[in-house]
Amino acid sequence: MVYGIYEDLxxxxxxxxxxxxxxxxxxxxxxxxxxxxxxxLLFLIVNTIMLIWLERKAWPRMMNxxxxxxxxxxxxxxxxxxxxxxxxxxxIGISSGILFSILFDTIxxxxxxxxxxxxSxxxxxxxxxxxxxxxxxKTWKFGLLQNIAEFLKFFSKEDIVPEKADKFPFNxxxxxxxxxxxxxxxxxxxxxxxxxxxxxxxxxxLIFALFSLYPVGVLITGWSSNNKYSLLGAFRSAAQxxxxxxxxxxxxxxxxxxxxxxxxxxxxxxxxxxxxGLPFAIFMPIGFIVFITALAAETERVPFDIxxxxxxxxxxxxxxLTGFRYMMSMAxxxxxxxxxxxxxxxxxxxxSYLPLLDKAMIDTYFPLINAFIFTAKIWLFIFLYIWIxxxxxxxxxxxxxxxxxxxxxxxxxxxxxxxxxxxxxxPLIFGELQ
Amino acid sequence: MSEQxxxxxxxxxxxxxxxxxxxxxxxxxxxxxxxxxxxxxxRMIEKIAESRPxxxxxxxxxxxxxxxxxxxxxxxxxxxxxLMGIEVSKRVQYLRVILLEFQRIASxxxxxxxxTVDVGMITMQVITFREREYIxxxxxxVMGSRMMYNYFRVGGLKHDIPFGFEEDALxxxxxxxxxxxxxxxxxDKSRIFRLRSKGVGILNKEDAxxxxxxxxxxxxSGIQADIRKIEPYLVYDELDFDIxxxxxxxxxxxxxxxxxxxxQSNRIIRQALEKLPEExxxxxxxxxxxxxxxxxxxxxxxRGEGGFYIIGNDDKIPYRVKIKxxxxxxxxxxxxxxxxxxxxxxxxxxxxxxLCMGEIDR
Numbered sequence: 066m067v068y069g070i071y072e073d074l075x076x077x078x079x080x081x082x083x084x085x086x087x088x089x090x091x092x093x094x095x096x097x098x099x100x101x102x103x104x105x106l107l108f109l110i111v112n113t114i115m116l117i118w119l120e121r122k123a124w125p126r127m128m129n130x131x132x133x134x135x136x137x138x139x140x141x142x143x144x145x146x147x148x149x150x151x152x153x154x155x156x157i158g159i160s161s162g163i164l165f166s167i168l169f170d171t172i173x174x175x176x177x178x179x180x181x182x183x184x185s186x187x188x189x190x191x192x193x194x195x196x197x198x199x200x201x202x203k204t205w206k207f208g209l210l211q212n213i214a215e216f217l218k219f220f221s222k223e224d225i226v227p228e229k230a231d232k233f234p235f236n237x238x239x240x241x242x243x244x245x246x247x248x249x250x251x252x253x254x255x256x257x258x259x260x261x262x263x264x265x266x267x268x269x270x271l272i273f274a275l276f277s278l279y280p281v282g283v284l285i286t287g288w289s290s291n292n293k294y295s296l297l298g299a300f301r302s303a304a305q306x307x308x309x310x311x312x313x314x315x316x317x318x319x320x321x322x323x324x325x326x327x328x329x330x331x332x333x334x335x336x337x338x339x340x341x342g343l344p345f346a347i348f349m350p351i352g353f354i355v356f357i358t359a360l361a362a363e364t365e366r367v368p369f370d371i372x373x374x375x376x377x378x379x380x381x382x383x384x385x386l387t388g389f390r391y392m393m394s395m396a397x398x399x400x401x402x403x404x405x406x407x408x409x410x411x412x413x414x415x416x417s418y419l420p421l422l423d424k425a426m427i428d429t430y431f432p433l434i435n436a437f438i439f440t441a442k443i444w445l446f447i448f449l450y451i452w453i454x455x456x457x458x459x460x461x462x463x464x465x466x467x468x469x470x471x472x473x474x475x476x477x478x479x480x481x482x483x484x485x486x487x488x489x490x491x492p493l494i495f496g497e498l499q
Numbered sequence: 500m501s502e503q504x505x506x507x508x509x510x511x512x513x514x515x516x517x518x519x520x521x522x523x524x525x526x527x528x529x530x531x532x533x534x535x536x537x538x539x540x541x542r543m544i545e546k547i548a549e550s551r552p553x554x555x556x557x558x559x560x561x562x563x564x565x566x567x568x569x570x571x572x573x574x575x576x577x578x579x580x581x582l583m584g585i586e587v588s589k590r591v592q593y594l595r596v597i598l599l600e601f602q603r604i605a606s607x608x609x610x611x612x613x614x615t616v617d618v619g620m621i622t623m624q625v626i627t628f629r630e631r632e633y634i635x636x637x638x639x640x641v642m643g644s645r646m647m648y649n650y651f652r653v654g655g656l657k658h659d660i661p662f663g664f665e666e667d668a669l670x671x672x673x674x675x676x677x678x679x680x681x682x683x684x685x686x687d688k689s690r691i692f693r694l695r696s697k698g699v700g701i702l703n704k705e706d707a708x709x710x711x712x713x714x715x716x717x718x719x720s721g722i723q724a725d726i727r728k729i730e731p732y733l734v735y736d737e738l739d740f741d742i743x744x745x746x747x748x749x750x751x752x753x754x755x756x757x758x759x760x761x762x763q764s765n766r767i768i769r770q771a772l773e774k775l776p777e778e779x780x781x782x783x784x785x786x787x788x789x790x791x792x793x794x795x796x797x798x799x800x801x802r803g804e805g806g807f808y809i810i811g812n813d814d815k816i817p818y819r820v821k822i823k824x825x826x827x828x829x830x831x832x833x834x835x836x837x838x839x840x841x842x843x844x845x846x847x848x849x850x851x852x853x854l855c856m857g858e859i860d861r
Binding site (some may be wrong): 297 | 506512513618621622692842844
């Protein structure tokens with residue numbers, strides 16, 4: 066739906082070019098695909114930057130002002146800021162809608178304009194609310210340029226390869242196994258509704274397969290950088306990721322059982338046919354909890370940030386990374402969290418649809434709202450992790466392995482058994498197979 | 500991984516709050532042995548004290564520990580007063596108790612922040628400092644400095660407390676009590692915090708006594724010992740407070756003991772504010788020379804038992820000054836605690852005994 070614009074665009078472009086039919090057909094599909102890929106990558110990168118920005122903003126605020134109890138939160142100002150923002154958003158929405166209607170002259174253009182306006186307005190409102198609360202130092206408006214500034218700073222730093230490091234694995238392992246795989250995943254991620262570039266039969270198994278290249282990269286980088294902290298961190302990381310891969314896959318297995326498909330799009334669609342259109346997280350809560358926990362371990366976030374463990378291992382496996390490499394390692398971590406949120410939202414939270422709202426109605430009348438709902442759900446999912454980060458301490462490596470093997474694995478299996486029993490008793494509760 | 504290797508943690512490493520080296524021999528994730536290297540910030544404090552008039556050493560006594568400067572200053576001044584045989588007025592004694600207990604709370608809050616961040620709970624690092632700021636503001640209002648106070652004098656205080664101090668102090672104690680509940684919510688109710696601190700770094704009763712543990716570390720190992728009760732020095736015998744004690748001897752007990760000590764400090768402050776006499780000489784005359792004789796005076800520092808051994812020689816300059824630092828013996832027993840634990844437990848154990856390098860490398 067979202068990508069429909071590109072087809073119009075490319076067709077419009079071909080009006081000016083007179084090409085042979087076959088060449089034109091192949092060129093057309095290539096152009097559309099690359100434009101779609103650019104969109105999703107751009108979406109991911111922008112969202113990663115925004116994620117880091119949000120964490121930088123929300124996390125200290127949670128720590129400094131509220132602890133876990135949210136006592137000092139000044140709701141009054143937030144509400145006022147929010148109202149202002151929505152007013153502003155409607156104004157921007159109308160004006161940009163008019164602008165887009167002049168530019169593109171389609172219903173999508175107008176809708177896109179209004180949606181853009183309202184989204185930016187709400188964002189503006191939240192920011193204004195925070196602004197009305199308590200504020201500290203910032204880079205440009207709301208500190209939005211902070212990440213860009215740091216990006217530039219990291220680029221200007223010297224790229225140091227330690228003298229006694231094993232140069233070849235240190236250079237190749239990092240970029241090949243840590244940085245590259247998440248970028249490949251762009252093609253498999255649906256950007257709302259059925260807007261996905263490639264929907265292979267193996268579906269999200271491919272995503273998890275590319276995910277599991279990450280510990281290999283961590284191990285190679287940590288080992289080859291010839292530092293004891295890096296080495297310990299890398300071993301911890303490998304042990305952690307291998308032991309949490311299994312509950313992660315098993316918790317997802319229950320979803321595959323009921324949907325008979327590996328496709329993120331199909332699974333998301335199936336959740337609109339359940340009773341009241343409720344997502345799978347309601348029907349298999351154990352599986353959802355196992356998924357969230359295992360994903361936190363996979364992405365090395367608190368309470369499972371043991372490979373990093375700044376208290377005893379300085380910076381864990383990335384101790385010897387400097388400048389650009391360090392930035393890429395951190396960005397990749399957030400990138401993976403974002404992709405995990407994509408998968409989690411599609412599998413457990415109903416993808417780009419809401420309960421009680423008819424799928425056909427949304428698809429026909431508000432096609433672009435899919436992307437908006439999807440993005441909102443992703444941010445909700447990520448906010449959970451930021452909240453956890455501000456509230457929980459870090460577990461020890463043996464305790465972590467205990468939790469993984471002794472708690473999560475049985476829970477995941479129990480979840481599958483419960484799902485099978487429910488499925489045998491009443492198959493319709495999980496919706497119709499797509 | 501059965502191969503053993505050395506990991507150097509220090510001199511600058513997140514695990515050691517201060518400047519020292521922990522040389523750990525590990526086998527995989529397990530600590531086999533460890534060695535402690537100190538001496539990076541040795542400043543010849545004792546020698547300086549023996550080479551200048553006794554009253555000019557007082558600012559340096561502040562600098563023994565940057566977290567609880569006032570308690571070291573008090574140790575030094577009280578030792579001198581006992582050597583000279585000066586009895587200060589009740590008002591001064593009560594004021595000293597109030598300020599010392601505030602200093603104790605501030606020190607424990609700093610400790611709590613360091614300990615919880617080593618466990619991995621970064622939020623606690625920030626919110627404890629938020630409350631510590633209030634205490635420092637109050638102390639600054641009285642003494643004009645946030646860190647190195649230099650306020651006590653032989654024979655009293657530098658000047659009287661400012662107007663409105665009593666009300667502020669009383670309000671602050673109630674505020675702190677409320678905040679401590681929030682800390683309990685954050686830490687004690689967190690399952691992961693208990694996982695990380697219970698049964699970690701156990702110091703049993705015999706070892707605690709043999710290795711010279713004092714203060715909260717000793718009390719967490721099941722011995723109810725506090726100088727404020729055993730040898731009451733200011734007006735502590737007139738005040739009603741409990742000495743918290745735990746029997747497990749692990750990190751969690753040390754944490755609980757310190758948390759309850761902060762509650763008790765609040766109690767002491769409230770009673771002292773109630774009993775504070777309206778009148779009394781703030782700064783009485785003190786002799787210029789130290790009399791002949793020797794004295795060992797110990798006080799209940801936030802870290803344990805801090806003491807000064809002073810020999811006077813009928814002169815302005817003391818013949819000998821020896822400082823007994825609780826953190827020094829605690830640092831020595833750290834190597835005992837660390838044997839056989841996991842690498843990840845080093846940070847909580849080292850943090851739980853509350854080291855301060857200023858008074859160790861004096």
